[in-house]
Amino acid sequence: MSPADLRGAVAIVGVGQAGCGEARGRTEMEILAEASRLAVADAGLTMDQIDGLATASSSSAMWGLSVVEYLGLRPRFVDSTMIGGSSFVAHMMPAMLALASGQCDAVLVCYGSTQRTATINRAAIKRARRQLEPHPYEDPYEPLPPLTSYALAAARHMHQYGTTREQLAHVAVAARQWARLNPEAFMRDPLTVADVLASRMVSDPLTVRDSCLVTDGAGAYVMVRADRARDLPREPAYVLGNATAIWHKQISAMPDLTVTAAAESGRRAYEMAGVGPADIDVLELYDAFTINTLLFLEDLGFCPKGEAGRFVEGGAIAPGGSLPVNTNGGGLSCVHPGMYGVFITIEAVRQLRGACGERQVDGAHLALVHGNGGTLSSQSTAILGTRETL
Amino acid sequence: MATMNAEQSAPGAQRAYFTHLAEGRFLIQRCGACDRHVFYPRVLCVHCGSPRLDWVAPAGTGTVYSTSIVRRKAEDGGDYNVALVDLDEGVRMMSRIEGVALDRIAIGMRVRARIAAGDEGPVVVFDPARGDER
Numbered sequence: 001m002s003p004a005d006l007r008g009a010v011a012i013v014g015v016g017q018a019g020c021g022e023a024r025g026r027t028e029m030e031i032l033a034e035a036s037r038l039a040v041a042d043a044g045l046t047m048d049q050i051d052g053l054a055t056a057s058s059s060s061a062m063w064g065l066s067v068v069e070y071l072g073l074r075p076r077f078v079d080s081t082m083i084g085g086s087s088f089v090a091h092m093m094p095a096m097l098a099l100a101s102g103q104c105d106a107v108l109v110c111y112g113s114t115q116r117t118a119t120i121n122r123a124a125i126k127r128a129r130r131q132l133e134p135h136p137y138e139d140p141y142e143p144l145p146p147l148t149s150y151a152l153a154a155a156r157h158m159h160q161y162g163t164t165r166e167q168l169a170h171v172a173v174a175a176r177q178w179a180r181l182n183p184e185a186f187m188r189d190p191l192t193v194a195d196v197l198a199s200r201m202v203s204d205p206l207t208v209r210d211s212c213l214v215t216d217g218a219g220a221y222v223m224v225r226a227d228r229a230r231d232l233p234r235e236p237a238y239v240l241g242n243a244t245a246i247w248h249k250q251i252s253a254m255p256d257l258t259v260t261a262a263a264e265s266g267r268r269a270y271e272m273a274g275v276g277p278a279d280i281d282v283l284e285l286y287d288a289f290t291i292n293t294l295l296f297l298e299d300l301g302f303c304p305k306g307e308a309g310r311f312v313e314g315g316a317i318a319p320g321g322s323l324p325v326n327t328n329g330g331g332l333s334c335v336h337p338g339m340y341g342v343f344i345t346i347e348a349v350r351q352l353r354g355a356c357g358e359r360q361v362d363g364a365h366l367a368l369v370h371g372n373g374g375t376l377s378s379q380s381t382a383i384l385g386t387r388e389t390l
Numbered sequence: 391m392a393t394m395n396a397e398q399s400a401p402g403a404q405r406a407y408f409t410h411l412a413e414g415r416f417l418i419q420r421c422g423a424c425d426r427h428v429f430y431p432r433v434l435c436v437h438c439g440s441p442r443l444d445w446v447a448p449a450g451t452g453t454v455y456s457t458s459i460v461r462r463k464a465e466d467g468g469d470y471n472v473a474l475v476d477l478d479e480g481v482r483m484m485s486r487i488e489g490v491a492l493d494r495i496a497i498g499m500r501v502r503a504r505i506a507a508g509d510e511g512p513v514v515v516f517d518p519a520r521g522d523e524r
Contacts, residue, residue: 136404136408136430137429137430137483137484138484140508140509140510140511140513141472141484141485141486141513142460142470142472143458143460143472143484144460148458148460148472151458152456152457152458152472152474153456155456155457155458155497156455156456156497159456159497159498200461201459201461202460202461203458203459203460203461203472204458204459204461205458250484251474251484252474252482252483252484253430253482257455257456257474
């Protein structure tokens with residue numbers, strides 16, 4: 001058996017979001033449960049039909065247990081793998097294996113965070129994290145977690161390939177232009193390259209506008225086997241490929257700061273799906289920082305290594321450009337509650353359903369979702385398609 | 391009754407590294423099996439998996455691989471540098487470049503290691519190598 005045997009064997013049949021932006025007095029579990037309820041209803045299923053669960057938390061060590069308990073599930077499959085923001089893309093493959101083998105029949109993937117409005121002090125979390133998960137060879141130098149690590153990657157890309165701050169700013173501007181077409185996006189005011197360049201520098205060369213939002217939000221999606229998907233109310237988004245690659249955790253251990261493990265996860269996902277970059281209609285890339293989008297465009301084969309800055313400066317990834325990227329407005333302008341992977345998956349499904357209103361990409365049949373976690377550490381690529389692509 | 395051999399009774403690699411620093415010695419590891427250097431200190435070689443790691447003194451010279459200025463309010467201590475330095479032995483480490491204005495720290499700059507006092511113990515920092523002060 002090879003991964004390609006699972007191509008199209010499973011589909012995403014329901015999606016839901018809740019509490020995006022500011023959760024207004026609700027807990028992260030409450031908005032997670034609300035998003036899950038919406039996703040299960042969207043799938044035409046009931047919660048008692050969910051017998052598989054994939055979830056992750058950046059603060060709770062036994063989060064899967066808490067979610068099982070809160071939702072009242074009796075799962076036959078649980079995956080609480082936590083590899084950062086890419087987790088909810090990486091959760092696809094184990095779920096596919098569990099569904100294909102008959103271990104379970106319907107998997108709920110879900111996440112929620114109230115990092116924006118929760119009363120717990122973020123400085124206290126930072127101190128606790130340093131105690132619980134020390135990094136003795138980095139912590140003494142006080143890199144901002146995780147921003148300075150991405151800044152070091154951006155600085156190296158600029159040095160090696162002549163990438164400019166203006167080109168990075170074009171990534172943020174394109175994301176904002178998409179967000180302006182999305183009524184659900186958190187930041188929808190106009191944004192120019194000059195605005196980004198003039199915004200507050202945090203860790204050179206990255207400004208606050210090169211950085212993702214700090215919002216609340218929860219998202220969930222439901223996966224079933226393809227044969228069952230056909231009988232459910234929504235047009236299925238079939239999982240044609242999914243692969244995850246991890247090469248390091250700390251930025252000081254990343255072999256080459258201009259090449260991410262997306263080069264490997266992308267290659268394996270394309271191979272499983274039997275498609276290549278030229279076939280993709282819409283991309284949802286995890287843009288924790290503007291440099292991410294550039295690195296992933298290169299590593300996933302949409303332009304040669306070192307060329308992504310020049311590729312984006314002409315508006316190629318903005319609405320009306322040649323390559324629709326981050327059509328919800330991205331982590332930069334739509335939503336970013338600590339970990340963002342579930343939201344790029346949801347946006348890809350919505351694009352394949354043709355349900356995106358003003359921001360809908362015409363003829364979107366093949367979507368690439370790419371999740372990132374840690375400090376460019378974990379990379380997970382998924383390729384989703386409509387029934388025409390099977 | 392079991393007796394511990396020398397290897398089992400020795401402190402772990404992490405404690406040994408910081409003990410060396412406290413004694414004024416910056417030591418890294420070299421693998422006795424594949425001859426490559428290893429950083430940060432481990433109990434097995436990250437290249438070949440061998441446990442035969444020896445402590446060696448690096449030349450202490452290296453090159454700035456990447457660098458950032460972290461912006462911080464003056465009342466909290468002001469801006470500071472975070473850098474990645476490639477030692478001439480072929481390993482990379484996070485550090486801080488001192489002894490030069492923040493805006494003069496550049497990728498490619500040659501630097502030399504020095505042990506400095508940190509808030510929680512000794513740390514390795516780097517100064518511009520002789521001939522590379524600007």
